[in-house]
Amino acid sequence: MAELAFQPLPAWRRAVLKVGSNLLAADGGGLTPTYAQTLAAFIAHSQAQGRELVLVSSGAVAAGRALLRARALPVADLAERQALAALGQAPMIALWQSLSSRAVAQVLLTHDDLRNRRRYLNARATLRQLLAIEVLPVVNENDTVAVDELKLGDNDNLAAIVAALVDADLLLIASDIDALYNADPRRDSTAAAIPHVAEITPQVLAMAGGSGSAVGTGGMRTKLQAAQKAAAAGIATALFNGRDAATVQALGEGRLRGTLFMPAQSRMQARKYWLLHAPASAAAIRVDAGAASALAGGGASLLPGGVVDVVGEFHRGDLVDVIDPSGRMVARGLTQYGAVDVRRMAGRHSRDIDGVLGYSYGPAVVHRDDLALTAV
Structure with missing residues (x-):
C-alpha cells in the first residue's frame, strides 16, 4: 500500500475529538496512556492557541471490566454492562485528568437528553459554559441508565451530534x-x-467493514455515519490514526494524514438539523397521501385533517416521526399535542380542535417551524 500523504486540515476554532476504546484499552485489561498521551498533547497545544476542544471518550466499560478481572461477567447482559460502565467512568476520567493541565469535566448524555429539545439546549449551554471557563469536557453516553432500545449505541455518532450541539x-x-x-x-x-471524500454516497458506505476492535462498539460504518451527520450540519470530519504519533502531532500544525470528509455546501439551520438527527422516537404520526404530498412540497404545517392515526405514545413537545400511508418517514417534528389528543382530532378540521379537546394549542399538530423534511 502506498504511503498516505499529508493534506491541509480545514481551519477551525472549535472541534470535537472522538477517541475510541481501541486507543485506550491496554492489552492486559484496563486503560493505558500509551496513545492518549499524544492526543492529550495535541489538545493542550490547540488550547494554547486559543482553540476549544470537546472530548468524546470511550473506555469506561473496558476500565470497569479490568477492575473486576477476577470475575467472568456475561457481557451480553445489559445490567452487567451498565455496572461495568459505572465502575469504569472514574478511572477513564482520571486518565484524562492526569494528562491535562486544565480541569476535566465529565458530561454524561442519554438518548432522552438529545431527543428532548429543552434538555438538548440545556446540554448545549453547559458544554459552552465549560469551554468558556477553559475546562475540558469529556463526554460519554450515560450507559448506566440507558436501555437497549434507547441507546445511542456508539460514540462516533454521539460525537457527530455533540459537534452540532456545540457548533463545532x-x-x-x-x-x-x-x-x-x-x-x-x-x-x-x-x-x-x-x-478526500466530497460526499458520502451509498458506494462510499459500501466500503465500510465491521468493527476491528474487541473492546469497542463501532466500526468504519459508524464513522461514516458520523461524518455524514456532521456534513449535514456543515462540519468537516477528519479520520486519522490515533496510534501514529507523527500523524497526531501534525494535526497541531494544520496537516492531516488520513481521510477528510467535506461538509455539505450549505449549513443546515441548527434547529432543523437537530430535528433530523436527534435519536429517533419509537412513536409516529401516520398521515394520508395528500398531507404527505403537502409536507414534501415544503412550507406546510401538519394539520389534524391530514392525520390518519398514531403509532405509539408521546407527549406534547416530543419529537416524533411523520410517516405516509406506506410507513415511509417523510418528516420529523415536535408535536403540539400528545398522542391521546392527536388520535381524538385525527381527520378533523383545525377549527374543531377546541370543541373536540376543550382547549387548543393552535391549529397545527406540528408547526412548519418545528418540522424537518426527510431527504428523498
Whole structure:
C-alpha cells in the first residue's frame, strides 16, 4: 500500500475529538496512556492557541471490566454492562485528568437528553459554559441508565451530534486505522486509502467493514455515519490514526494524514438539523397521501385533517416521526399535542380542535417551524 500523504486540515476554532476504546484499552485489561498521551498533547497545544476542544471518550466499560478481572461477567447482559460502565467512568476520567493541565469535566448524555429539545439546549449551554471557563469536557453516553432500545449505541455518532450541539467547525475521529480504504487493508494488500471524500454516497458506505476492535462498539460504518451527520450540519470530519504519533502531532500544525470528509455546501439551520438527527422516537404520526404530498412540497404545517392515526405514545413537545400511508418517514417534528389528543382530532378540521379537546394549542399538530423534511 502506498504511503498516505499529508493534506491541509480545514481551519477551525472549535472541534470535537472522538477517541475510541481501541486507543485506550491496554492489552492486559484496563486503560493505558500509551496513545492518549499524544492526543492529550495535541489538545493542550490547540488550547494554547486559543482553540476549544470537546472530548468524546470511550473506555469506561473496558476500565470497569479490568477492575473486576477476577470475575467472568456475561457481557451480553445489559445490567452487567451498565455496572461495568459505572465502575469504569472514574478511572477513564482520571486518565484524562492526569494528562491535562486544565480541569476535566465529565458530561454524561442519554438518548432522552438529545431527543428532548429543552434538555438538548440545556446540554448545549453547559458544554459552552465549560469551554468558556477553559475546562475540558469529556463526554460519554450515560450507559448506566440507558436501555437497549434507547441507546445511542456508539460514540462516533454521539460525537457527530455533540459537534452540532456545540457548533463545532471540525469533527476529529481518532481510530486505529490510517484512513478510509476502498477495501479492508487487513485482508487486502491492494487496498488503497481515500484521502478526500466530497460526499458520502451509498458506494462510499459500501466500503465500510465491521468493527476491528474487541473492546469497542463501532466500526468504519459508524464513522461514516458520523461524518455524514456532521456534513449535514456543515462540519468537516477528519479520520486519522490515533496510534501514529507523527500523524497526531501534525494535526497541531494544520496537516492531516488520513481521510477528510467535506461538509455539505450549505449549513443546515441548527434547529432543523437537530430535528433530523436527534435519536429517533419509537412513536409516529401516520398521515394520508395528500398531507404527505403537502409536507414534501415544503412550507406546510401538519394539520389534524391530514392525520390518519398514531403509532405509539408521546407527549406534547416530543419529537416524533411523520410517516405516509406506506410507513415511509417523510418528516420529523415536535408535536403540539400528545398522542391521546392527536388520535381524538385525527381527520378533523383545525377549527374543531377546541370543541373536540376543550382547549387548543393552535391549529397545527406540528408547526412548519418545528418540522424537518426527510431527504428523498
